[in-house]
Amino acid sequence: MQNKFITREEFSERLIQLFAQGRISAYPRKRRDRHILLKSIVMTLTNGKDYTEADINQAIKGWLAGMHEPRGLDYVGLRRYLVDEGYVDRSMNGSRYWVLTPGPSAKWFEPDVGEVDVFSLVGEAKETHDKSRRKRGEVRKKILDAATELFSQKGYDGVSIRDIASKAGITIPNIYYYFKDKKGLYQATLQGSADNVLEILVKIDDPNASFRDRFVALAKAKMRLAKQKNPAFELFLKEWVDRGGSPEFPPQLETVMSKSFKYMEEMIAQAVQREEIRPINPKLGVWYLVDLIFMRSGKFLSKYMKTREVLTDDEVEEFVDLILKGLEKKD
Numbered sequence: 001m002q003n004k005f006i007t008r009e010e011f012s013e014r015l016i017q018l019f020a021q022g023r024i025s026a027y028p029r030k031r032r033d034r035h036i037l038l039k040s041i042v043m044t045l046t047n048g049k050d051y052t053e054a055d056i057n058q059a060i061k062g063w064l065a066g067m068h069e070p071r072g073l074d075y076v077g078l079r080r081y082l083v084d085e086g087y088v089d090r091s092m093n094g095s096r097y098w099v100l101t102p103g104p105s106a107k108w109f110e111p112d113v114g115e116v117d118v119f120s121l122v123g124e125a126k127e128t129h130d131k132s133r134r135k136r137g138e139v140r141k142k143i144l145d146a147a148t149e150l151f152s153q154k155g156y157d158g159v160s161i162r163d164i165a166s167k168a169g170i171t172i173p174n175i176y177y178y179f180k181d182k183k184g185l186y187q188a189t190l191q192g193s194a195d196n197v198l199e200i201l202v203k204i205d206d207p208n209a210s211f212r213d214r215f216v217a218l219a220k221a222k223m224r225l226a227k228q229k230n231p232a233f234e235l236f237l238k239e240w241v242d243r244g245g246s247p248e249f250p251p252q253l254e255t256v257m258s259k260s261f262k263y264m265e266e267m268i269a270q271a272v273q274r275e276e277i278r279p280i281n282p283k284l285g286v287w288y289l290v291d292l293i294f295m296r297s298g299k300f301l302s303k304y305m306k307t308r309e310v311l312t313d314d315e316v317e318e319f320v321d322l323i324l325k326g327l328e329k330k331d
Contacts, residue, residue, distance in 0.1 A: 005110045011036055012121055019067045020125035026072035027081065034085070035108045040067075040118045041078060042087045042099055051097040056088070066119040068126055140178050142168045145231075147189045152234035156186055190239060193232035194256040200225065202263065211271035216320050223310045261286050268327075277327040285327065292323055 014036050018024040028034045041063050045051075051059065060075040060082075079097075082088040086104050090097045105114075146167035150159045161182055165172045179185040204221050205214060225233040268285040271277045280288075311319065 006032060006036060006039075006108055006113065007110050008112045008116060011039070011109065011113045012116055015040060015116075015118065015122055016125040019070055019122045020129050022070075024070045024072065027077060034081070035104060038078075038082055038085055038087050039105060039109060039113065041082060042103070042105075043114060043116070043118055045088075045099050047099050047101055049098065053094060053097065056097040067122055136178075139170065139174065142170065143175055143178060143185070144189055144192050147185055148193055148235055149231045151186060151189055152193075152231045152238060155238065156182075161185075190235060191256065193235045196232040197225065197230075197236055198256055198260055198263075207270070211267065211274070211276045212320065212324060214267060215324065216317055219316045219320055220313060223313075223316060226310045261290070264289065271327075277324075280327065288326065289323065292326070 010032075014033060018028075018033065018037070024037075028037060041060060044063050044066070045059055056079055057075050060078050063078075064070065064073065064075065079088075083090055083097075086100055088097055089100050143164065147159070147164045150163055150167055161172055161175055164185070165175055168175075175185065179188060201218055201221055204217060206217065207214075209217065222233070226237070264286045265282040268277070268280070268282040268289075272279050272282065277285075
């Protein structure tokens with residue numbers, strides 16, 4: 001037997017945590033939470049009413065919608081749980097359903113729990129929670145934007161947490177609320193920069209263009225980012241140059257580089273299928289291109305970081321042709 005009745009306060013608090021704050025991802029394992037969930041469904045049903053199976057299904061679907069479609073729950077499972085726990089009974093052939101009164105409520109809940117407006121409670125709490133989350137997201141973005149710009153200009157050692165806080169227009173404790181330390185912030189900044197650059201490049205890519213034209217377009221896009229002094233691109237390049245041009249990336253970039261390699265692999269596979277390049281293993285093709293690009297672009301990147309001079313469009317096309325020479329079809 002449970003230790004005590006579920007009070008109105010506990011009932012409301014747990015509904016907010018589970019449904020407004022999104023802490024539920026499956027039917028609850030804790031018995032009290034299960035009864036709170038089932039009670040909240042029964043409170044939206046009508047005592048003394050006969051429900052057909054279609055009616056009860058629709059009522060539970062309405063509850064799911066009112067609770068903002070919680071993950072891991074479905075109307076079939078919930079209907080079964082309502083019957084199994086004694087909140088709802090059904091006829092032998094399953095054609096009729098009705099609410100049992102008082103049912104389990106008498107031994108689990110204090111009487112005033114029934115006065116709670118479940119949908120209003122969760123709806124208002126979710127709105128407040130979402131606003132707070134959006135605000136936290138905005139603050140975090142301000143921190144990352146400021147850090148990206150400063151790290152790209154001065155490097156890791158040349159920037160302090162105080163500098164970033166001043167640039168972002170927030171307090172130092174605010175930064176430590178979102179990030180453990182300067183290293184953690186830098187890693188998040190680097191990851192975000194790489195994601196940002198990849199997103200920009202993917203958006204301008206045209207899958208219907210030839211393999212060479214796609215490669216040229218991507219290379220020119222990178223030159224534009226460099227010319228615009230895009231902070232994310234600058235930080236990404238700075239990290240690579242500071243590491244001595246090594247094609248091995250730090251752990252925080254492994255995910256985004258994996259996405260990049262997968263994207264290039266699909267480009268190569270498509271080019272092979274179209275017979276634009278000689279038949280090769282796309283995975284090996286990616287590593288060939290990556291190694292060659294790193295080897296041939298090292299001098300340019302080092303020079304760019306000092307002079308900020310970018311390649312012209314003609315130079316980009318010549319560079320791409322040199323890179324792709326090894327993939328040409330042999331007569």
